[in-house]
Amino acid sequence: MKIAIVGATGEVGKMMISCLNDYSIDYEKLTLFASQKSAGQQIKFRKKTYTVQLLTDKSLQEKYDYILFSAGSSVSKQYAQDAVNAGSIVIDNSSAFRRIDTIPLIVPEINGTLLKDYQGIIANPNCSTIQMVLLLNIINKLYTIEKVVITTFQSVSGSGYTGISTLLNQRNGDKNIGKYPRIIDLNVIPQIGDFDDFGYCEEEVKMTNESRKILNIYDLDLTATTVRVPVLYCHSESIYIKLKKDVIINQIIDHFNQTDYIKYNPIYDCPIDVQDSNLSHVSRIRYAGSKNSITLWNVSNNVRLGAAANAVKILKMHYQINKS
Numbered sequence: 212m213k214i215a216i217v218g219a220t221g222e223v224g225k226m227m228i229s230c231l232n233d234y235s236i237d238y239e240k241l242t243l244f245a246s247q248k249s250a251g252q253q254i255k256f257r258k259k260t261y262t263v264q265l266l267t268d269k270s271l272q273e274k275y276d277y278i279l280f281s282a283g284s285s286v287s288k289q290y291a292q293d294a295v296n297a298g299s300i301v302i303d304n305s306s307a308f309r310r311i312d313t314i315p316l317i318v319p320e321i322n323g324t325l326l327k328d329y330q331g332i333i334a335n336p337n338c339s340t341i342q343m344v345l346l347l348n349i350i351n352k353l354y355t356i357e358k359v360v361i362t363t364f365q366s367v368s369g370s371g372y373t374g375i376s377t378l379l380n381q382r383n384g385d386k387n388i389g390k391y392p393r394i395i396d397l398n399v400i401p402q403i404g405d406f407d408d409f410g411y412c413e414e415e416v417k418m419t420n421e422s423r424k425i426l427n428i429y430d431l432d433l434t435a436t437t438v439r440v441p442v443l444y445c446h447s448e449s450i451y452i453k454l455k456k457d458v459i460i461n462q463i464i465d466h467f468n469q470t471d472y473i474k475y476n477p478i479y480d481c482p483i484d485v486q487d488s489n490l491s492h493v494s495r496i497r498y499a500g501s502k503n504s505i506t507l508w509n510v511s512n513n514v515r516l517g518a519a520a521n522a523v524k525i526l527k528m529h530y531q532i533n534k535s
């Protein structure tokens with residue numbers, strides 16, 4: 212198998228390389244691309260040293276079995292279709308193609324069967340959405356969801372390496388706002404992305420639209436408040452869910468425990484506890500005033516499950532269900 216990673220020096224790109232090990236992906240050739248800034252950088256992986264290549268118009272004229280894009284929307288829009296035209300399958304981590312009807316938006320455990328016989332661009336969902344829909348999918352199958360209300364607590368790595376440096380620089384006395392609309396150190400900011408005419412910021416709109424598409428429930432009543440917090444890795448979410456039927460909480464926990472992608476903790480998890488995990492961690496499941504509504508606490512590493520791990524799982528599943 213020939214694999215390329217575009218944006219290999221970023222927070223997600225570096226984790227994609229690491230996830231090739233986590234998910235036992237074998238390849239004959241691995242090519243790493245970045246911008247002028249990091250071209251020439253050396254990355255050691257599986258006892259080999261790879262030199263990061265500058266991405267140019269010619270780079271992706273070569274056919275790869277899979278190209279993982281993780282360099283932002285504008286790079287994906289500029290290069291992904293050319294890569295597909297050259298015969299490569301693109302797994303795109305940006306928001307560039309997620310809302311296009313003909314492009315599958317995949318969480319393998321939920322709608323991975325859409326990958327059967329599919330060639331072209333595959334979209335990887337938003338980080339805060341992936342960890343949540345894995346839970347919602349199971350709960351919906353059991354009790355049918357009527358309404359979801361989420362508040363997120365999102366780490367600075369969600370904005371890439373400049374998000375991390377903004378927080379660390381401010382911690383060292385920098386007074387500039389850096390990557391965010393306000394100072395993030397010792398603060399919380401209830402805005403991720405620009406606001407629309409209805410008062411929702413981009414991350415909130417993504418959570419609603421992407422959840423609807425992945426779960427294939429286009430009238431899903433889901434509203435989010437997304438908040439940036441001064442945490443390095445992992446997004447936390449407080450999720451209220453109203454169901455069509457009364458809920459037995461232990462039944463939900465049993466179903467979560469039967470998966471290999473959700474980990475239930477009878478106490479609770481904090482971001483620091485789960486930053487090395489590729490799972491969606493859930494705790495504090497409790498009734499929300501009535502037997503047909505619950506509230507829970509969900510934490511997951513946004514760079515792992517929310518991006519790199521999901522992308523590599525898409526690659527693995529696509530390969531497995533289409534080989535022969």
Ligand SMILES: NC(=O)c1ccc[n+]([C@@H]2O[C@H](COP(=O)([O-])OP(=O)(O)OC[C@H]3O[C@@H](n4cnc5c(N)ncnc54)[C@H](OP(=O)(O)O)[C@@H]3O)[C@@H](O)[C@H]2O)c1
Pocket residue numbers: 217218219220221222223224244245246247248249250266281282283284286304305306336337338368369370371372373513514517518
């Ligand atoms: N971080 C998350 O939790 C997360 C979660 C889900 C989705 N995403 C999405 O994943 C993408 C990458 O995020 P990130 O957090 O990894 O960002 P990042 O840390 O800022 O890394 C960006 C990467 O893109 C490369 N790049 C930038 N411009 C390029 C160009 N013109 N040509 C080639 N490479 C270029 C950078 O290379 P240089 O080193 O040369 O600058 C770097 O490797 C974004 O679309 C983001 O929205 C991120």
